[in-house]
Amino acid sequence: MTRFHAPSRRELLLASGTLFAWAYLPKLAQAEGRDPRFLAIILRGALDGLATVAPVGDPGWVALRGDNALTLDGKVPPLKLDDFFALNPAMPNLHRMFKSNEAIVVHACATPYRERSHFDGQDVLESGLPKPALGESGWLNRALANLAPGGRVDPNGSKAFAVGPVTPLVVRGSAPVLSWSPERILPASEDTVIRLLNLYRHSDEKLASVLEGHVKLAALERAGDMGQKPGGPDAAAGPAQVRAYFAEVAGTAAKFLARQDGPRVGALALDGWDTHYNEGIANGRLAQLLGALDAALAAVETNMGPAWSETVVALITEFGRTARINGTDGTDHGTGTVALLAGGALKGGRVVADWPGLKSGDLFENRDLKATIDLRAVLKGLLKDHLRADERALAENVFPGSAGVRPMTGLVG
């Protein structure tokens, strides 16, 4: 009978052996004296681009979202990015980076996927393929594997880095992967508990009442504590825990990427963005998550240290959400959304968008913000200019079938 136990981070590092072996590997080729880092953060659940970066300058904006529309003269005003767009007030760090030209927002963009399944959408997002196909590898791993030796990142001397209990597809593949997982994973999210409760209420009264009792108990526990308990086995993940977890995984990724002998590309995934109900404006579930994400970005910036000036962090999600609010104060699966880029290597301080408009006729299927930019163009542009990936390799191997999608220029300085 095999014994099953979760490896501690120390064991993972020692077992991988690679962390300490790097001193003996060939020095990373540093063409042009640059040493770029790339971190992909996958936001699972479909991030609401319109609530993250609100098109406050669009005359149709308030009509669309009513009380849920962030407006500059509203109770909790968003942070101005330019004359048309403003950032959700939960993200002051990203705003600061934007003002220092170290962040770019790409809006109304999406992958070529137009259905509404999270699994398939995430597949397309991470595999880099034009259609879902339970993929074996992701575009970031293939990009690393395809880099010409002697270029900016030596594929033979560097591994891809993955943080989290599961290696995200985006960074899986033939290029070797080093992975790290925090010792404590988050307990099930409150959203998961609520979905389960809904299921039980439909089909199993006994289970529903047991779970309800548990939820009430956990809420009481939390209300009675001033500080957040480190989450005993009964508690679903609360906002402070989520915030701490986001900062821990992102911050650790940065620590590894910052090292002289460390990996140069990495990825991690953050869940919770599927805000079907109680999305909230400045105080709801989304704002809490964005706040946690903002803290995570700050942790990356801090831990990168001087390497921040060589860094690009790309925050991407599988698709957007409906333009209008639904009956439960949330939004449903949509199309166009934002891609957030942060890092000192960027030519930042801009919102890149080919704005499709918000009138009914402008919406995709009269439902969603239309996508006018193919996300692959953004990613190809970053890989090409920041990591010096070959354009042909990008079109054929990294994003197969994307020959018609031109890499976006001018993102990286």
Next chain:
Amino acid sequence: MLTGWTWIGLSEPTHGGEFVFVKRLHEPGEQIVLGKRYADTGVAQGRTVLADLARHPATAQHIARKLARHFVADEPPPSLVAKLETTFKDSQGDLKELAKTLVMAEESWAPERTKLRRPSEWIVAMLNIARVMAGQALLGEALRRPPAPNGYPDTEAAWIDGVAHRLDAANYFAERHAADTDPLALLDSGLGPLASAHTRDTIARAESRTQALALLVMAPEFLRR
């Protein structure tokens, strides 16, 4: 009348561990069990009592109920219990015949899944769908090592309060195994037509494979059998 029933010490090389009747330890005299008198015939006294108990109608009922409760439902259909009772009496307690009756009875296959899987059963079911090997004491039930000879409680009341804790285990499991799963395919192969439309819908709309897998192993059809 069981006094004197013991076994030979394990250290004895030839017969260690075997049953032995030690007359010296046997309480002499007649015994009365359930109103019937049993003369002191040494080891035969005890054997006779056991045989009579086995033939007692209450025994047939008890075993029948226990079997039905374990395999089918906390409150088993009386018709099923009756069938098993009859088989027990007719076959003089032949367990093979009882098993046959249980499997052949229509009541055993009623589509409603009502038995709450005990933690060990649930974990095994989880692991089966992921085809992973593990063994661990979890959620209050050490695999293969019950705390007392009467084993683990068999009704839902004993285990259902722990269901909320299973969510934690489900989450932990899902985090580690979600990567290569197709949750809907797993739903089909794990539960097939037994999955309700609600369950199917809940899993299809999950925000990530991890959440889908956790919800799958926590679905009522997966928690019950």
